[in-house]
Amino acid sequence: MKTFCVLRPTLLLVASGIFMMTSCKKSTDVAPTISPITPIISTTAVTGIATDKEVNDWILENMQTYYYWNDKIPANPDKSQTPGKFFTSILNTYNATSNPDGDRFSWIQESADALKASLNGETKTDGLEFKLYLRSASGSDVIGKVLYVQKNSPAAKAGLTRGDIFYQVNGQLLTVSNYQELLSGTSDTKTYTMAKVDATNTIVNTTTTKQTTAVVYQANPVFLDSVYTINGKTIGYFVYNQFVTGPTGPNDHTYDNQVDNVFSKFKAKGVTDLVLDFRYNPGGYVTSAQNLASSVAKGVDPSKIFYKKEYNETLSPLLLKAYGSDWFNGYFLQKASNIGTNLRSLIVLTTGGTASASELVINGLKPFMDVTTIGTTSYGKNVGSITIADSSGHIKWGMQPIVTKSFNTLNQSDYSTGFKPAIEVKEYTNEVWKQLGDVNESLLNTAIARITGAGRVAARTNSPTYEVSSSIERKAGGSNMFFSDRLPNAQH
Known part of the structure; x- marks a missing residue:
């Protein structure tokens, strides 16, 4: 007989957070308030080290409930495999030819603690x-x-x-x-x-x-901000390298507050043109994306939708019944630091390392203002994940499965192959790179030329580049990140 218990999320709010799946010892652990969604857990002994079978049972049952493609999970998967291989075997695996809408992003790690720490920028x-x-x-x-x-x-x-x-x-x-x-x-x-x-x-x-x-x-994602006055334009430049609320988790808003301070500075200095440098930003918490976008968007207030979420056919009706259709929407915030009213142009610098929550910002802002991208095509991640971990400590593994797909207020989600830049600018291997923030650095220089109408950029030497890999893509367990905590503290 299965025992169900309360979901007590320690929401590592990435793109909204981390969702903790708890294990229960007895039914008396269950909180009295009943909600419509239940983490499904293994009820075998919670002492000692979990066997591979226990871990695989835990993986399968939770994936059958929360995984975005839960209808694609094999009917009788091979549970004799090690947990890592078993997890991979039940995914709706992406294939450019045969399954272009498949899963490129879900992953699992042996240590849930290490997974959660990495999502907060600690490695x-x-x-x-x-x-x-x-x-x-x-x-x-x-x-x-x-x-x-x-x-x-x-x-x-x-x-x-x-x-x-x-x-x-x-x-x-x-x-x-x-x-x-x-x-x-x-x-x-x-x-x-x-x-x-x-x-x-x-x-x-x-x-x-x-x-x-x-x-x-502990990496601080608020990397660099500058204001340039060029040809009568007041240009704000912000290098932001990960959407993280703060170093200790979703209730810590240290970094979000620093982002607010950056935009307050931009507002005080009369910034009229903005360059967001997301070229090395692999994603993060939706709440941090929501926070940043709310300081940029033109003509928004808390009644305007920043993003919409779509879940699988198992979760969607339960969420709809319990919380109503508004549950699936994320709204802009009222921000004193908002500079949208004065913005004449917005440019986002992108590369293949620009993913997930970074792309969510681009997609969410587009219905409200012109967004010009410069660089190379972004990664293409229009789906979000939650962190599933066992708070009892019996099962040490942590997994980050895709559970949702994102849309903007116009129901657009057409960036699974990335946002193609309006102006392509590559970082070539055989050229001397300028430092970030240097007005002669190739991507920033192109953005400034676009803003000022100069029509010229610094001379460059172009040659073929043959990319192999990147430490940015390796972050958070080797996957670009886009997390969502928009699931309730569920139980039943």
Whole structure:
């Protein structure tokens, strides 16, 4: 006989939050108030380490209830597999040809604690964010180029900076066959051997090395803000690298408050044109996206819809019956920091690392104002997930399944292949990259030219680039993030 218990979410509100699935020991653990949705849990003994069968039962039952594609779960999946393989086996797996609307994003981790910490920006890292490229089209050698360095991190203290290039890690050449092991291995200490771009725009090796040792690090997503006055335009520029409410979870609004302060500064300085730099922002809490968008949107108030959510056919009628149709909507907030009234233009800088909640902001703002994207095509994630974990501690695993699809107020959700930029600008491997915030940096320079009508951008050297991977895509368990906490504290 199954025992059902209260869902006590520790909502890591990403894109709205983290949803905790609790295990119960006895029915007396159940709170007296009954709600329409129940986390389905394994009722086997909650002492000791969970067996693979217990974990797989827990995975399956919760996925059958919450997974967006729960109608695609196999009728009789093989529970003899290890939990990681079992989870993968029941997904509605994406295939560009045969299943283009499938799942590219759900994932599972052995440690729910590590999963939750990473979603709040805390990881063990040296603070180096990088992209990996093939050195040439015909070879297997790989180089890493630094996208940015987290402030006060080991990488920053080692003197690494945006645009630096490395070709060896711990004395070994990076190749397509070993880069994952070298960059994601168990060793906390890494020695990077550097390369550089010479006067002929050729990447050449050096013997210079820089060493870092990873630490548990809390990244602040509010990375950089500036105001430029150019050709009579007052331009606000904001680099925001993850939608996170605060370092300790959804009830901590430290970072949201910092975002508000940025826009209050923009408002005080009379910003009339805005550049949002989301090029390295893989997503995060919907509530943080809602917060930021509410300081940008033109002519909005709390009656205007920022996003809509669609759930599976199991959850939707229960949510509708219990909470009404308004449950599926997220609204703009009333913000004293809103600069929308004075904005003449809004530009969002994007790359393939721009995903999820970043794209939610673009999609949610479009019905209210013109949004111009510059850079390269964004990732294409119009679906959201929740974090499912067992608060009793018996099951250590944590999973992040897709549970919802997002739309704007015009019911548009047509960005599963990403937002194609109005102006394409690439970050080439063989050019010297300017620092973020430098008005001659390629993407920002193009945005400023667009705003001021200059029609010219800084001279650049264009050559083919062969991308392999990115630390941005590796964040939060290797998946771009878009989380949602818009499910109730459910029980029954």
